[in-house]
Amino acid sequence: MDVVARAKELEAQGHCIVRLEIGDPDFPTPDVITRAAETAMQDGSTHYTQSLGLPDLRDAIRDHYSAVYGVTIDPEDIVVTQGTSPAMLLLFGALLDPGDEVIMPDPCYPAYPNYVRFLGGVPKLVRTRAKDGFRYREDELRAAIGPRTKAIMVTSPSNPTGAVLSVEDLQMLADIAEETGVHIASDEIYHGLTFCGEEHSILQYTDRAFVLNGFSKAYAMTGWRLGYLIAPREFVRPAEKIQQNFFLAANAFVQQAGVVALTEAQPDVARMRALYDERRRYLVPALREIGLKIECEPCGAFYVFADASDWGRDSLALSRRLLEEAQVACAPGIDFGQGGEGFLRFSYATSLEQLHEGVARLARWARMNA
Numbered sequence: 001m002d003v004v005a006r007a008k009e010l011e012a013q014g015h016c017i018v019r020l021e022i023g024d025p026d027f028p029t030p031d032v033i034t035r036a037a038e039t040a041m042q043d044g045s046t047h048y049t050q051s052l053g054l055p056d057l058r059d060a061i062r063d064h065y066s067a068v069y070g071v072t073i074d075p076e077d078i079v080v081t082q083g084t085s086p087a088m089l090l091l092f093g094a095l096l097d098p099g100d101e102v103i104m105p106d107p108c109y110p111a112y113p114n115y116v117r118f119l120g121g122v123p124k125l126v127r128t129r130a131k132d133g134f135r136y137r138e139d140e141l142r143a144a145i146g147p148r149t150k151a152i153m154v155t156s157p158s159n160p161t162g163a164v165l166s167v168e169d170l171q172m173l174a175d176i177a178e179e180t181g182v183h184i185a186s187d188e189i190y191h192g193l194t195f196c197g198e199e200h201s202i203l204q205y206t207d208r209a210f211v212l213n214g215f216s217k218a219y220a221m222t223g224w225r226l227g228y229l230i231a232p233r234e235f236v237r238p239a240e241k242i243q244q245n246f247f248l249a250a251n252a253f254v255q256q257a258g259v260v261a262l263t264e265a266q267p268d269v270a271r272m273r274a275l276y277d278e279r280r281r282y283l284v285p286a287l288r289e290i291g292l293k294i295e296c297e298p299c300g301a302f303y304v305f306a307d308a309s310d311w312g313r314d315s316l317a318l319s320r321r322l323l324e325e326a327q328v329a330c331a332p333g334i335d336f337g338q339g340g341e342g343f344l345r346f347s348y349a350t351s352l353e354q355l356h357e358g359v360a361r362l363a364r365w366a367r368m369n370a
């Protein structure tokens with residue numbers, strides 16, 4: 001049984017579990033967004049929209065990418081979806097023929113290899129390491145590219161590592177895309193949640209790129225289901241066909257709320273980001289203090305990926321023990337690939353009080369067991 005299910009079961013039995021395993025913001029969706037959805041519903045925004053998404057939302061996405069990254073996107077190249085997850089289906093569905101390969105980092109967000117396999121493709125995992133800041137090594141990346149390689153996947157800020165790619169990393173990826181003809185598939189869902197330095201989109205460096213993005217994380221809108229794909233022009237129609245046939249369109253009033261998220265909720269995003277950063281600044285040294293190794297300082301998203309191999313090499317067995325014995329839930333690194341084995345992922349999408357309590361419990365457990 002996985003950690004989330006078992007944590008819920010224990011809670012139902014009356015146990016008080018510190019939940020550090022989930023990537024769902026603990027903040028309510030900002031009021032301005034909720035009110036916009038209410039108004040949109042009252043105003044009759046309760047019918048199908050264009051499959052590509054409402055023109056107002058696609059314009060707002062264009063304006064957002066222009067204001068934040070200085071890039072020019074044509075709204076015609078944006079497909080609005082019910083979250084970033086369906087956008088992955090559109091991306092890989094439009095891009096891959098059976099047997100085509102997608103390079104992805106190991107560890108990575110587990111849905112990527114699952115989507116690629118589901119669509120008949122082949123995930124090609126390239127190891128990334130804490131000591132390299134979980135970046136691809138250029139020689140290993142180039143060596144992984146073969147005649148069937150269609151795309152290289154990147155996630156920055158990353159789930160599970162919290163690592164943020166530098167300008168040099170993005171430029172290297174862009175150069176490889178231009179030289180080899182592969183595309184870069186950049187999952188930018190944690191944009192807005194970067195704590196050190198500036199945030200960059202892959203679109204600043206190359207047009208041979210797909211962008212996956214959504215409102216779940218930075219806007220605390222996981223349950224609303226709203227995201228989008230930005231695709232090179234030749235892939236827009238194939239992606240639109242998938243959207244039309246499988247989903248018709250994203251919810252009309254949710255799309256209206258998305259416009260307001262982009263245009264009016266940036267102060268809320270900044271407020272939540274500051275609170276996440278406060279938690280990060282507490283959690284990273286606190287976990288080091290109790291014996292976990294964090295070689296790559298997390299600079300974005302809301303995760304700390306800590307090497308817990310001194311506590312146990314089998315991360316799944318260790319996370320189960322921590323749940324049963326310390327009543328702390330965290331995600332085993334193996335869930336993110338073989339490259340994550342020996343690690344635990346702690347989410348700080350929860351209050352500082354819960355983080356303090358979780359660390360205290362882990363410290364007690366470590367004193368007795370590690």
Ligand SMILES: Cc1ncc(COP(=O)(O)O)c(C=O)c1O
Nearest residue numbers: 023083084085109159214216227
């Ligand atoms: C890297 C990454 N991409 C995509 C998603 C899914 O996002 P959405 O809620 O928009 O489907 C997640 C959710 O945890 C994620 O961590």
